Amino acid sequence: MSFEYFISKRILKSEAQGKKVSRAIVRISVISIALAIVVNLITLAVVKGFQNQVRDKVSGFGAHLSILSASGGNMHESSPILKNQAFFDEIKKIKGIKNIAPVAYKPVLFQSDRNQRTVKLPDGKDTVITEQNVHGGLLKGVDNQYDWDFFKANLKEGSIPVFQPGKVSEEILLSRKMANDLSFKTGDTIRAYFVRSNPVLKKLIVKGIYETGLEEHDAKIAIGDLRLVQELNDWGIQATIEIEDSLYTVPGYESQLIVRVKARGGQGQFRYDWGRGAEIYGAKTYNADKDTTFRVIVSDFSTSLLKEESITLEDTAYLKISITGDRNSVNQFEKDADGFLVKNYENEDGTIYTINAGNKTVRVEQINGQGSYQQYIAGFEIKVNDWNQLDAIRKEVKSKVEFLPSKKGELFRVESIREAESDIFVWLGFLDLNVLIIIVLMILIGIINMGSALLVLILVRTNFIGILKSMGATNWAIRKIFLIQAAFLILKGMLVGNIVGIGIALLQYYFNIIPLNPEVYYLNTVPIELSFTSWFLLNLGTLIVCVAALIVPSMVITRISPAKAVKFN
Template sequence: MNFPLFIAQRLFKEQSDKKKVSRPAIRIATAGVAIGLAVMIVSICVVLGFKHSIRNKVMGFGSHIQVADFMTLQTSESYPIQMGDSMLRVLKKVPGVKHVQRFATKQGILKTDNDFLGVIFKGIGQEYDTAFIHANLKAGSIPKFSDAKSGNQILVSKIMADKLRLAVGQKIFAYFIDMNAGVKTRRFTIAGIYETNLSQYDQAICFTDLYSAVKLNGWESDQASGAELTVHDFNQLNRSEDYIIKNVNRTIDKYGETYSSKTIQEISPQIFSWLDLLDLNVWIILALMIAVAGVTMISGLLIIILERTTMIGLLKALGARNSTIRHTFLWFSAFIIGKGLLIGNLIGLGLVVIQKLLGVIKLDPSIYYVNVVPVEIDWALIILLNIATLFISVFVLIAPSYLISHIHPSKSMRYE
């Protein structure tokens, strides 16, 4: 039988005695652990949700990896690269790659009778994964974009629609500058309106079919601006990129253009650097909350030891070692911490679930890129957080527990 554990269980069950001086201290210690854990859970879930929401939006416009002409990836101009069936088969065999889709871009101007707006037309083909556009579609529908013929339909963002007063089904003229042929004019129909709240993309990109973008650029049918690759596991992104660098980059197509590649992190470094800074905020919050929980537990343990001085002296008189008594109070502290963890999980996860289901807390999308606070529950991290909080809180109590060694049986018997 574990004697320290048995005594600790008896002490823990006696907390209902209102005459005990330590009762408020135990409540404060429990509350400190519970509040600290709840704050940590909410912080982690919010940061994870925010990072993944913004990251998914950025990747929705540029996927995980882009393979294109070297000059396209180094400048804002779009240069053609061969993207025929043979190159697509090569890219689909890259380890970890889930999906490959072509794209072509062309800068142009949308013009109404009263206003005009410079935009980037992104041409996409029938293989393009439109799940991201569907998730952010506000009005209309997504037409079947093709690389074989033009449907003369476009998707514009809500920002564009508001500036030009556009509506679904409306016709609009687009003008394109060609260095050889002069100005080209096309008449498009607004098929749908999307909104991602990622303003730097919403202000610039409208979607059309790949055929139109290629023809407007004056390219061959097997050319495009590049290909976008989606990987199965974002954490293994660099592995796929390394394979592309070794086997695709620096090779030359039949038109004499050079293949190159970039990850979405290299294409949008400012956004990903900003998201990485959020991790530092989380670590600061975790450190502060664990420190608060540790201080409250130390205070509570000292009060409990002082209140139980007579009991400690009696145990020593009966032959109990200092280590046995210390283990008893550490077990008792573990029970208090465990109760605080249970309450903290209920509060923290409860708040997260309420936000996830109801979206109670709203945000300004022009600043935060999302209209509600996004949350994401990672059970592995939450379990790890509970275990770490328990062990750290017990660990910081080891030193204060040595106060028991200075209590003498003869003096403690007279302690009141």
């Protein structure tokens, strides 16, 4: 045991002269250190927890990384890309990637059921009021490759939708906020309106209800089948061939049927290949005198000089026509009162029907195109295992994707969640500056109070200092005695501060005592997250900085004269 440590320990345990005078100041200094530790611990725990929870929730709705078209815009607005990409399997093999999955988005307007209630008017009469709410949002389309972990952790009712191969699923995952606003529960059928060339109504089934506390995203995101969203977006081309309801009107050809192609999607300008190369005419005439099959391949093109040549995949449709009866007889097609052809349908979807033409019957079978929309998506979402490796993984993904055109000439870009949600992450970054300011201020207050306490301790022990100097003790040895004494007081304050600070943090962590407004703070309760590394560095830094800062006020010992100090009382 060193001489300085031995003396410091004895002084702390003694009831030497002057201790009663300095006791109040020493206690204040210890309390200030304890308060600094409490405030700094809670600040670190709350800010770290807040940053991580908001980050995880924002990433849960989207993804850590996204691969989308280089044409610009975010995932909700960017141009579609092909689902089958050569880089898909390569990216799955990158170390640190948890999942990669295709996604697509479509704006939707949900409508509640009609609700009637009776209201009594001032004149005493009753009136019935019919209410029907609507809620706008985004339907996110996913498939079975999607990582459901985030929504499973925040699922409150029902279950996660299951998308089986074959038939498009009508099941969706809805947020509790949307469900409450529209008065829906799991198992209910909800009307959803989508906009494309014409408004489309779909009846969807609420399979599950989630709640994340991230109010801004809860209010707009619903999850459904990727195939449904692909169809609604009209990204690819959907082609059909039909017999028009009216006959050809050119003189000499009045008795001929009009075979017309109907197409939607793509860029809206279509080319038609009837078997002799692409042309711009989407209709043909048919004399109804022989069996035939029309086949047309529909592709699109752009009329704008600002757009590149379309890469939309084509679609193929067929129309089979067979004749029964006297094929060479004159066409005498049956018409209704309005002059339109009478079609006798043989199935529910209207793709098979017959037309009476006098001495013969024309049987028509439409084989609609499968639609190339299934080949298009908004992009790929990538989730990583470790947030700290995000930048490194992004760099590796970019090396396999960016500036490398696909076989169809597509160009891609890689976007991180920090870019997609830049406003939120810039705001979260400013919290680090707030933490630094709070820590510096609290430690500065502790240093000032401990400096004052050290000067008081030196003052009340001036006589003792004089005796030590007269016995040959050096100034540095005496300063070390008081610095060690101050360090003991700092450690005492830190111990109290840690007990109180960690206790408060644990109470909030387990019991959520302090709530938050999710519309403002994205969370419904104050989050707590404190790592051992942060706790250890905070305590070690506080001890080192405070003790180091006390070296300056301890220099007053060098100015004390032994002769005068021995006489000092």
